[in-house]
Amino acid sequence: MAPAVEEIGGWGRRPVRPGRVLRSERLALPASVAPVLPRGLGRAYGDAAVPASAESLVIETARANRILDFDPTSGRLTCEAGLSLAEIIRVFLPRGWFLPVTPGTKFVTVGGCVASDVHGKNHHREGTFGGFVERLRLWTADGMLVNAGPDVERELFLATVGGMGLTGLIVEVTFRLRRVESPWIVLDVRSVASLDEMVEGLRESSRDWIYTVGWIDCLARGSALGRGVLMRGRHASLDETRGLAPPRHRAFTVPCDAPEWLLNPIFMRLFNRLYHTRHAAIRKPRVVSCEQFFYPLDALHDWNRLYGARGFLQYQCVIPNSAGAAPVRSLLEKLAARGAASFLAVIKDFGPGSDAFLSFPLAGTTLSLDLPYRGQKTEMLVHELNAVVIQAGGRIYLAKDAVTRPEDFASMMKPRLEQWKAVRDRWDPHRRFRSAQSVRLFGDHA
Amino acid sequence: MKVVAVGATRGMGRALAQLLAERGARVFLLGRDPGELAVSARDLEARGAAVPVKTAVLDLATPAGFPAALDAADAALDRFDTLVVTGGLFARQEELAADPARLERMLHVNFTGTAVLCQMVAERLAGRGGGTICAFSSVAGDRSRRSNYLYGASKAGLSAVLDGLGQAYADRGVRVVCVRPGFVKTGMTAGLPVPPFAGEPESVASAVLAAMTAGRPVVYVPAIWRWVMLVIRALPRFVLRRLKF
Numbered sequence: 107m108a109p110a111v112e113e114i115g116g117w118g119r120r121p122v123r124p125g126r127v128l129r130s131e132r133l134a135l136p137a138s139v140a141p142v143l144p145r146g147l148g149r150a151y152g153d154a155a156v157p158a159s160a161e162s163l164v165i166e167t168a169r170a171n172r173i174l175d176f177d178p179t180s181g182r183l184t185c186e187a188g189l190s191l192a193e194i195i196r197v198f199l200p201r202g203w204f205l206p207v208t209p210g211t212k213f214v215t216v217g218g219c220v221a222s223d224v225h226g227k228n229h230h231r232e233g234t235f236g237g238f239v240e241r242l243r244l245w246t247a248d249g250m251l252v253n254a255g256p257d258v259e260r261e262l263f264l265a266t267v268g269g270m271g272l273t274g275l276i277v278e279v280t281f282r283l284r285r286v287e288s289p290w291i292v293l294d295v296r297s298v299a300s301l302d303e304m305v306e307g308l309r310e311s312s313r314d315w316i317y318t319v320g321w322i323d324c325l326a327r328g329s330a331l332g333r334g335v336l337m338r339g340r341h342a343s344l345d346e347t348r349g350l351a352p353p354r355h356r357a358f359t360v361p362c363d364a365p366e367w368l369l370n371p372i373f374m375r376l377f378n379r380l381y382h383t384r385h386a387a388i389r390k391p392r393v394v395s396c397e398q399f400f401y402p403l404d405a406l407h408d409w410n411r412l413y414g415a416r417g418f419l420q421y422q423c424v425i426p427n428s429a430g431a432a433p434v435r436s437l438l439e440k441l442a443a444r445g446a447a448s449f450l451a452v453i454k455d456f457g458p459g460s461d462a463f464l465s466f467p468l469a470g471t472t473l474s475l476d477l478p479y480r481g482q483k484t485e486m487l488v489h490e491l492n493a494v495v496i497q498a499g500g501r502i503y504l505a506k507d508a509v510t511r512p513e514d515f516a517s518m519m520k521p522r523l524e525q526w527k528a529v530r531d532r533w534d535p536h537r538r539f540r541s542a543q544s545v546r547l548f549g550d551h552a
Numbered sequence: 553m554k555v556v557a558v559g560a561t562r563g564m565g566r567a568l569a570q571l572l573a574e575r576g577a578r579v580f581l582l583g584r585d586p587g588e589l590a591v592s593a594r595d596l597e598a599r600g601a602a603v604p605v606k607t608a609v610l611d612l613a614t615p616a617g618f619p620a621a622l623d624a625a626d627a628a629l630d631r632f633d634t635l636v637v638t639g640g641l642f643a644r645q646e647e648l649a650a651d652p653a654r655l656e657r658m659l660h661v662n663f664t665g666t667a668v669l670c671q672m673v674a675e676r677l678a679g680r681g682g683g684t685i686c687a688f689s690s691v692a693g694d695r696s697r698r699s700n701y702l703y704g705a706s707k708a709g710l711s712a713v714l715d716g717l718g719q720a721y722a723d724r725g726v727r728v729v730c731v732r733p734g735f736v737k738t739g740m741t742a743g744l745p746v747p748p749f750a751g752e753p754e755s756v757a758s759a760v761l762a763a764m765t766a767g768r769p770v771v772y773v774p775a776i777w778r779w780v781m782l783v784i785r786a787l788p789r790f791v792l793r794r795l796k797f
Contacts, residue, residue, distance in 0.1 A: 109743035129742045131562045169739060172566075172595035197574060197599050 114164060117410050118151040119417035120479050120508060123542055125157030129166045133187065133277040135245040139163050141540040144271040146218030147190060149211055151420035152508030153542035154222070154270050159552045162540070165275060167217050173197070174278065181283040182240070187217030187276045192404075194283075199396065200352075203283040204341070206238040212401050217276040222505035223268030223465040227317035227339065227400070230308075230457040234465055236267035238281045244274035247534035251277070265529035267462035270504050272539045272548075273530060290342040290350065291317070291399040297386035301332020301438065305431050305471060308455040311338045317399070320453040321385075323378040324475070325371070327442045331435065334453070335385040339399050346393060353395035359407040366414035369478055413478050420506035421488055422474040423495045424456055424467060433498035434471050437491055441475065444487060451475050463526035464519065466503040474506070485509045492518075504543065512547045553577040554629040556622070558610060558669070559639025561588040563738035564688065564760075567753035568636060571761055573601035580625040580632060582610035583639065612639050612665035613657065618672055626676075633683040634764070635673045637666055640688065640706075642740045648702045655702060662706035667713045674721045674728070682725020686764050687714055691734045691772065694781045697792065718769050727767040731760050734777030749776050 115122035125143075128136075135142065142163045145155040157164050167188035175184040181203055183194070191205060192212040198204070209224040218224075223236040241255040242263060252274070254263040266273045294315075298304045304320045311318045317339035326333040403409050410418070425433045434453075441451075452474040459468035477484050492514045495502060501518040502510055516523055527548070537550050544550045553572065560569035561583050569579060573596040581589050581596075589607035596605045606628040610621040625632050641658040648655045670685055677683035692700050693707030711730055718728035735741060735750040751774035763771035772778035784792075 110745045112746075129737060129739065131566070131739045172591060173598035174591065174594060176598040 109163070111160060114145075114156055115148075115417070116152050116154065116156055116508065117149045118420055118479075118506075118508060119410055119413075119415075120419065121153055121156060121542060123153075123156050124160040125162040125164045127164045127166055129169050131169045133165065133167055133170045133245070133275060135165075135249060135275055136163065137249065140536070140538045142275070142538060143541045144217065144221070144275045144539075146188065146215030146221075147213050149214045149218065150222065151506045152504075153546065154505055154507075156542040158540040158542055158545050158550065167215055167276075170277070175280075181285060182280060183283055184241075184278060184280040185216055187220075187279055188215050190215055191219070195396065198283060199286075199289045202286055204286045204289075204396065206282060206284045207232055207235040208400055210401065211404055212397075213404060216279045216281070217271075220267055220276055220279055221269060221271045222503075223460065223462055224505070225456070225467050227319045227454065229467055230312040230318065230455050231316055233457060234268075234460050234462075234467060235281075236460055236462050236465060239267065239279060240282070241278075241280035242266060242276055243278040244276045246274040247536065247538040255280075261529050262533060264462045265464075265526050265533070267460070268465035268504075269462075269526065269530075270464065270541065270543060272541065272544055273533055274539065286341045287344045288342045288347040289353065289396055290347045290393045291339045291396055292342045292346060292391050293394045293399055294338045294391040295385050295388050296336050297382065298332075298334050298336050300329065301431060301435055304332050304334055304336060304453060305434070305455075307336045308453070308471075311336065312455060314338075316340050318454065321381070322438070322451040322453050322473075323382055324438065324441050324451045325375050325378055327439075331438055331442065332453075333382070334451075335382060342393050350393065353397060355395070355397050355405060357405050357407055360409055360411040362411065363415045364412045366416060366478070369413060413476070416479045416481075418479050419477045419484055419488060419508055420474070421477060421491060422466075422472060422503040422506045423491065423500050424470045424472040424503075425495065425498045425500045426468055426470040429470070429498035429500070431471070433494050433500070434473060436494050437473055440487070440490055440494070463522045463529070464504065466501060466505075468501070470500065474503075489514070504547075507543070510547065512549065515547050553634055554580075554632045555634040555636055556580045556582060556625040556629070556632045556673075558582045558612065558635070558637045560636070561585065561592040563638065563740055564733065564736060564753045564756050565636070565638030566592065567757040568638065568760055569596055570599055571754075571757040573597075573599040573605075575761075576600055576602065578602040578629050579605050580628050581605065581607040582621050582625065583607070584609065584611050612637075612661045612669065615665055615668040618669055622673065622676065631680060633677070635670070635677075635683070635685045635687075637669065637685075637687040640666065642703060644744075645698075645700050645702060658703065659706050662703070663709040663713075666710055670713060670717060670728075674717050674726050677726045678721050678724035682727070684727045684729065684764055684767070685714075685717065686729040686731060686760065688731045688733065689714065691732050691777050691781050694732065695785045695787075695792070697784075697795070699796070715769070729760070729763050729768060730770050731763070731773060732770065732777070732781075733773050734780065736773070749774055749780065 109126040114125050170186040170188035172186045208226045219235045223234045225234045315338040320336045322334040456467040540550045545552050557569050559565040579601045593605040608621045608624040640662045689711045690707040692704035693711045714730040756773040759773045
C-alpha cells in the first residue's frame with residue numbers, strides 16, 4: 107500500500123513539508139525507494155526529520171518498540187530503534203535502572219537519541235548518549251544490514267552517532283542503563299544574581315552533583331544580565347526516600363493552537379519574574395521524581411502549540427571554554443536588546459566532546475532558547491547569534507536547527523564536517539538518505 | 553491472569569500484550585511467524601511477564617490446527633484463563649473488490665477462523681469454571697458503508713458471534729469482550745490517511761485491559777467512536793449512500 111502524502115514538521119512546527127510516511131513495526135528499507143528519511147517521535151525542533159521533498163518516504167520508527175534483550179547484571183539493553191525513553195523508564199525505573207543520558211523529553215526514540223547524539227544535565231560528567239552505545243544495526247543505502255560500534259565499522263559508527271539519520275536506518279541499539287537506588291532525585295535550587303555567578307555556580311557544582319542546569323531570565327539586562335536559577339540534582343538513596351509513595355503524574359494536553367499574542371513580552375516578563383521568585387524562595391534540597399526533574403514539559407502534551415500556528419525556532423549553541431564568558435554575555439545582550447524573550451533559556455556547562463563527527467557538545471558553556479517565529483526578523487536574529495558562535499569557535503545543535511546557513515555550519519564544524527561527508531560518500535554515494543536539513547546544509551538535491 | 557494471545561506480535565495486540573506483561577501476567581503467544589513470536593516473547597519477558605513466555609504456531613485460516621495450539625497453551629500455562637484475539641486481515645475496499653481470492657481469505661480469517669477459535673475456547677473455559685475471551689472486531693462492523701463494507705461484513709459477523717457467545721456462556725463463567733476499534737495508528741492502517749479521533753495502540757491497550765477487568769461486553773476504542781458510530785448507525789440509508797467515507 108503506497109502511503110498517503112502528509113504534512114510533516116518538526117517540534118517547532120517550522121518548516122512543514124509534504125511527504126509520505128511509513129509507520130511499520132518492521133524496520134526495513136523498501137527496495138529502490140529514494141529519498142528516504144528515518145524519523146522517530148518527531149521531537150527534533152527544526153528540519154532534521156522533515157522530508158527533503160514530496161517524493162520522500164519518511165520511515166517512522168516508533169512502532170518498532172520491542173526489547174530484544176536485557177541483562178539485569180550489567181544493565182545492557184538491546185532494543186528496536188523505535189523504543190521510546192518513556193517506555194524504558196516505565197519498564198526499568200521501578201527495577202532500579204535509569205537512562206545513562208536523557209534529553210529534556212522522554213518522548214524520543216532510542217534511535218533518535220543516537221542520531222542526534224543527545225546530551226543531558228549530566229554532560230559535564232557522563233558525556234553524550236552515544237558514549238553508552240555498544241552496538242548499532244542499521245540498513246545502509248545499498249540495502250545491507252550492518253553492525254557498527256566503537257570496535258566494528260568504527261567510522262560508520264562515528265558518522266551515525268549524531269549523523270541525523272543520514273547514514274542509514276538504525277534498527278537496533280545496544281546500550282547500557284544506569285543503576286539507581288530509587289526513582290527519586292534530590293534537587294537543590296539556588297537563586298543566582300548574574301551571569302558570572304551562574305557560570306561559576308555550574309563549574310563549582312560539577313564536582314559534587316551529577317546533574318546541573320541553569321535557567322536564565324532573558325529579559326534581565328545590565329548588571330542583572332544572566333540572572334536566574336541554578337538547579338543541581340542527584341539520584342536519591344533508598345534511605346532518603348523511604349516511605350515515599352510511588353510518584354503519580356497528571357498530564358494535560360494543549361487542545362489547539364494558541365493565539366500568537368499569548369506569549370507576549372509582558373506575559374513572559376511576568377512568567378520569568380514569578381519563576382525566579384518561586385525558586386529563589388526555596389532554601390533546602392528536596393526530593394522530586396525523575397519526571398519532575400528531567401521532563402517538566404512532558405506533563406503538558408503538545409506544548410509546542412502554545413507558540414501559535416507560526417511555530418517557533420529553538421536555538422542551542424555551545425561556546426568553548428577557551429573563549430571565556432564574553433561570547434555568552436554577548437549572546438544574551440543581543441537577545442535582551444531585541445526583547446526576544448524565551449520561556450526556556452537554559453544554560454549548562456559541557457564536559458569534553460565525543461569522537462562522533464557531527465556530535466554537538468564540546469567542553470564549554472551551552473545556551474538553549476525558544477524564539478517565537480516572527481518571520482525574517484527571527485531568522486536574522488539566528489544568523490546574528492551564529493556569527494557570535496563562529497567567532498568564538500563554537501557550534502550549534504542540528505536537532506534544534508531550522509535556519510542556519512550552510513557556510514556558517516561548515517565554519518563551525520571544520521574539519522569534522524569534511525570527515526563526516528567522506529564517510530557518508532562511502533556508504534551513501536547517491537544520497538538515498540536525505541532530509542530538508544541535509545538539503546539546506548549539505549547541498550543535497552531536493 | 554494466564555493469557556493466550558493470538559496476533560500479539562504487532563499493532564494493538566502487541567501493545568496489549570506488553571501492558572499485560574508489565575502487570576506481571578503469564579502469557580502464551582500464538583501466531584503465524586515463529587521468528588516474530590520468539591522476538592515478541594523475549595520482549596514480554598524483559599517487560600515483566602512470567603518467564604518463560606512460550607509460543608506456538610497458529611494460523612487463523614486453519615481451524616484444524618487450533619486444538620493442538622490450545623493444548624500447547626494449556627500445557628505451558630497450566631490451563632489458561634484468558635484468550636485475546638487481535639489477529640486478522642485487512643485490505644482496502646478496492647483491493648478486496650479486485651481480488652476474489654484475497655477477499656475470500658480475509659472473510660475466512662476474520663470471521664470463520666476467529667469465530668471457530670472463540671467458540672472452541674469458550675467451551676474449553678466453560679468446562680473448567682470460566683474465563684475471559686476478548687476479541688477485536690471493528691467499528692466497521694457496526695454499519696455497512698460503501699468504502700469498507702467487505703472488511704466491515706467480516707467484523708459485523710464476528711461482533712454477532714461475540715455478542716451471542718457472551719449471552720450463551722455467561723452462566724458458565726465465560727465473559728466475552730468485543731473490542732470495536734475506530735481508526736488506530738498501527739501497521740495495519742499504515743499508509744491510510746489519518747482521520748479525526750485516531751487512536752494510539754498504547755491507549756487502546758489500557759482501555760481494553762480496563763474493559764476486560766470490568767467484564768464489559770462491548771468496548772469502543774478510542775471511546776469517542778461509540779458516539780460517532782451511534783450517529784452513523786442512525787443515518788438513513790439515502791444519506792449514507794451519498795457520503796464518500
